[in-house]
Amino acid sequence: MQRRVWVEIDLAALKRNYDKIAAKVKPCEVLCVLKANAYGLGVKDYAKVLGGNFGVAEPFEALELKRAVPGARVQILSSILPDEIDDMVQAGVVLPVIDLATAKLISEAAGRRKKRAKVQFKLDTGMGRLGIKPDEALETMERTARLPGLEIDGVFSHCPMAYDPEDPFTGRQIKRFKELVAQAEKRGLRFRYVHIAASDAINNFPEAYRKPFNLVRTGINLHGSFDPNGRRSLKVEPVLSLKTRVAQVRELEAGTTLGYGRTWCLKERTKVATISAGYADGLPLALTNRGHVLIKGKVCPVIGRISMDYTTVDASAVDDVAPGDEVTCLGRSGRHCVTPDDWAALKGTHAYDIICSLGSRVERRAK
């Protein structure tokens, strides 16, 4: 028996995307951001294809990757809490220093565990979310560097506006960050990695992958998607297809209304296919009466409100549709292709939200 809804990950396309990113930013190295189970798509499959330098958000993700890829370099990109530190030091995860207090706790844990803990300074140069404030950066970095048991592995920051190449904020942020790094180096600090660029900056701010930067972090571009705004200088391709099967096909009379809220009324006798996927699987409610799926390469508009487990579509364009037939919700079928970015536009959101919202009963199939 097979699952009713599944997502296919094209690992060859994923590798092509990675190679394109790596070629663009060369000689910078690439850190693959695989947090939240590779944005919900299956971290182990992604990790197999993507080398050994990974970024995650929190400790359980770090441990999962460490187990899946022995020897991988795994870095927590956001924050670390006091009670998480010992296990992370033991596992050899690269930890973020967001303040001196955290640095001291990591140093103490390294002493207890008889390990050297790799740390990177996370500077808040404009994201306003986490990290060391610029006016405290030099002192915090210097005092951290004097603590025992720590290896200073890098310094990084994150940009909130890099999808917009016209916005001056990112340029100012990069400048401020570079000044701080230069001042720290003057005072004798050395960083293995210096990085600020995520996918948006890779596409829009070439200076973010030139000296002194020697690493970029990429997440959404690996999946072949982009921020909805901004320039798309990378030619990456979608890696995922979301598929389901037809549950029932019926000819319904003119005047029949479909689904909750009766939001669609058939104007004429219509071949309606009910497909076995709904918002619990990740189909945005916003596709109601607007989106479409593909059956046998034909466009089938969504008619009626998306419900939790089922969606009704107009299958008039498909000659021989029957229960069990495959339906492409996202991905390519024949001449047509539906991408997470298309759904994002309909929902008024970004592709991250679409990809991260695939439901728990959706089988992940990497091939």
Ligand SMILES: Cc1ncc(COP(=O)(O)O)c(C=O)c1O
């Ligand atoms: C600190 C940090 N770096 C990199 C990324 C990856 O961003 P993107 O998926 O836009 O490449 C994220 C994602 O939120 C992040 O929080």
